Amino acid sequence: MKNIIENISHWELLEIEKPARYLGGEVNQAPAKTAPALRACLVFPDLYELGMSNLAIKIFYETLNRRPDIVAERAFSPWPDFEALLRRRGLPLYGLESGLPLSEFDVIFITLPYEMTFTNVLNILDLAGIPLHWKDRQKGPLVIAGGPSASNPMPVARFMDAVVIGDGEEVITEICDRLIAARQAGATHSEIRGDLKNLEGVWVPEFPGKVRRRVFKGFAASTPPLKMVIPNVQAIHNRAPLEIFRGCMKGCRFCNAGFYYRPKRERPVEDLIRYATELLQNTGEESLGLLSLSTSDYCRLNELVRGLDKAKLYPEQSISIPSMRMNDHTIALLDSTPHIRKGGLTFAPEAGTQRLRDVINKNVTEEDIISVMKATGGSDYRTVKLYFMMGLPFETDEDIEGIVTLVKRLEDIGRTTKPRKQISISLSGFVPKPFTPFQWAEQADMGELKRRRQIVCRGLERGSSRVSWREEYLCLLESVLSRGDERVGALIEAAFKNGCKFDGWHEHFSREKWEKAFVDTGLQAADYLRSRPTSEVLPWDFIDFQVPRAYLEKEFQLAAQAATGGQS
Numbered sequence: 175m176k177n178i179i180e181n182i183s184h185w186e187l188l189e190i191e192k193p194a195r196y197l198g199g200e201v202n203q204a205p206a207k208t209a210p211a212l213r214a215c216l217v218f219p220d221l222y223e224l225g226m227s228n229l230a231i232k233i234f235y236e237t238l239n240r241r242p243d244i245v246a247e248r249a250f251s252p253w254p255d256f257e258a259l260l261r262r263r264g265l266p267l268y269g270l271e272s273g274l275p276l277s278e279f280d281v282i283f284i285t286l287p288y289e290m291t292f293t294n295v296l297n298i299l300d301l302a303g304i305p306l307h308w309k310d311r312q313k314g315p316l317v318i319a320g321g322p323s324a325s326n327p328m329p330v331a332r333f334m335d336a337v338v339i340g341d342g343e344e345v346i347t348e349i350c351d352r353l354i355a356a357r358q359a360g361a362t363h364s365e366i367r368g369d370l371k372n373l374e375g376v377w378v379p380e381f382p383g384k385v386r387r388r389v390f391k392g393f394a395a396s397t398p399p400l401k402m403v404i405p406n407v408q409a410i411h412n413r414a415p416l417e418i419f420r421g422c423m424k425g426c427r428f429c430n431a432g433f434y435y436r437p438k439r440e441r442p443v444e445d446l447i448r449y450a451t452e453l454l455q456n457t458g459e460e461s462l463g464l465l466s467l468s469t470s471d472y473c474r475l476n477e478l479v480r481g482l483d484k485a486k487l488y489p490e491q492s493i494s495i496p497s498m499r500m501n502d503h504t505i506a507l508l509d510s511t512p513h514i515r516k517g518g519l520t521f522a523p524e525a526g527t528q529r530l531r532d533v534i535n536k537n538v539t540e541e542d543i544i545s546v547m548k549a550t551g552g553s554d555y556r557t558v559k560l561y562f563m564m565g566l567p568f569e570t571d572e573d574i575e576g577i578v579t580l581v582k583r584l585e586d587i588g589r590t591t592k593p594r595k596q597i598s599i600s601l602s603g604f605v606p607k608p609f610t611p612f613q614w615a616e617q618a619d620m621g622e623l624k625r626r627r628q629i630v631c632r633g634l635e636r637g638s639s640r641v642s643w644r645e646e647y648l649c650l651l652e653s654v655l656s657r658g659d660e661r662v663g664a665l666i667e668a669a670f671k672n673g674c675k676f677d678g679w680h681e682h683f684s685r686e687k688w689e690k691a692f693v694d695t696g697l698q699a700a701d702y703l704r705s706r707p708t709s710e711v712l713p714w715d716f717i718d719f720q721v722p723r724a725y726l727e728k729e730f731q732l733a734a735q736a737a738t739g740g741q742s
């Protein structure tokens with residue numbers, strides 16, 4: 175069996191930044207199995223450090239490797255220096271565990287966490303010598319995608335043998351079972367695709383039809399990953415993650431994740447405490463990350479945090495709670511538990527005025543934020559980060575100026591505390607996402623987003639806050655890629671052929687190459703950015719998202735009412 179890693183010399187690796195990204199052999203790597211019935215490779219189309227922090231990869235890795243008949247390996251996007259080495263030497267991309275070329279696996283599962291990884295997916299297939307289009311794949315691995323950015327699968331339809339819509343951990347084993355049976359029966363790729371389309375949550379471009387979003391109903395009773403691979407290179411999140419619940423019912427009208435992961439399913443406190451102990455034992459990590467979309471909404475959070483504190487394994491053990499909604503209840507919790515990591519406070523008010531927060535159904539008031547700022551005044555929290563969107567539906571300049579007013583109030587409070595608080599503001603253009611009440615809304619154009627951003631920057635130029643923003647063109651592009659139809663696949667392919675990759679990385683993103691891709695394909699961004707009447711058939715309407723379209727429409731109307739001062 176070929177092991178590609180063995181073909182690369184130490185001298186060659188010395189020229190590469192962080193070669194440990196490409197060597198595998200980490201602690202807790204799944205042991206090799208002789209003659210498995212199926213070889214799967216889990217691909218994360220971004221750098222090792224990001225992929226090794228991705229929870230879906232950890233879940234699938236342990237789920238599949240628990241099976242004695244399945245081997246699951248990992249592969250990530252190589253940084254351009256290592257890609258250049260592979261291409262120069264004519265070597266294909268490979269699975270980290272065995273060094274086996276991707277083209278020799280039975281199936282490749284690709285997680286799509288954000289749209290800006292789409293060109294990386296094509297680069298990975300190309301580097302692996304796997305045809306980009308499902309139509310050209312009569313042998314070799316099947317390529318199956320899933321993840322939040324595949325909730326509208328049309329832009330990637332030409333590339334995928336199948337796309338999973340919704341939760342993946344249950345259906346991934348069902349897919350593997352079908353593939354094992356198909357392999358034994360000697361089925362063709364087309365026959366396999368025809369079989370996979372019968373699984374709930376699996377959409378097959380060759381046989382397009384209706385599909386129902388998959389919901390993992392057994393989540394609460396399921397065992398999370400407890401023996402995760404310890405990265406060779408420090409990952410972006412330096413903690414052992416424990417998913418305490420899935421789903422969020424807050425109903426923020428812009429939030430794709432809120433609708434994608436419904437309904438809310440909580441793991442019991444007693445189980446979580448047991449899992450946490452095992453997880454920390456297996457990984458040697460001293461920090462435990464309590465993960466969910468909105469951790470302060472876990473119904474027994476106080477009990478959980480105190481229970482974890484009592485069951486502490488290591489003297490320096492700490493807990494990090496990355497997605498908190500800030501209110502008095504949360505502050506009381508943070509104050510009462512000494513082992514919670516107190517790095518920084520993060521709020522996502524998203525909009526500058528209460529009127530607009532009502533429009534988007536963001537349930538946080540200015541007073542909530544002010545009271546948290548005051549309550550944590552003398553605490554160890556040194557930084558406060560605030561996220562705002564611009565270009566939201568029904569937004570006016572008054573709402574944008576509201577951002578400035580709110581931040582100035584916070585600066586005044588931060589100035590009086592000891593130690594002083596550093597405030598940073600992150601601005602991003604709103605992107606209307608499929609399966610949200612704002613899926614019909616217009617995407618503000620670049621000039622307008624820039625004008626609104628300048629209002630905030632000018633308003634805060636004499637203040638102490640740091641302001642950063644997302645480049646307007648990226649917002650526009652994300653809008654095209656997330657609300658696109660099948661033609662957008664040609665755009666992604668043209669961009670890849672123009673040399674686009676790592677589009678989420680500032681140093682690699684090339685607006686010129688994407689603009690050329692629009693010209694090459696004759697597509698107009700404006701066709702995808704426009705507002706759409708609710709009577710229009712949307713490219714993703716064939717998906718039963720388990721959130722009725724009528725409900726989304728009603729929510730859109732309520733947003734419009736809130737904009738004019740009515741009840742939301």
Ligand code: SF4
Pocket residue numbers: 422423424425426429431432433467468
């Ligand atoms: S923005 Fe946060 S609180 Fe709102 S729906 Fe999304 S995940 Fe839930």
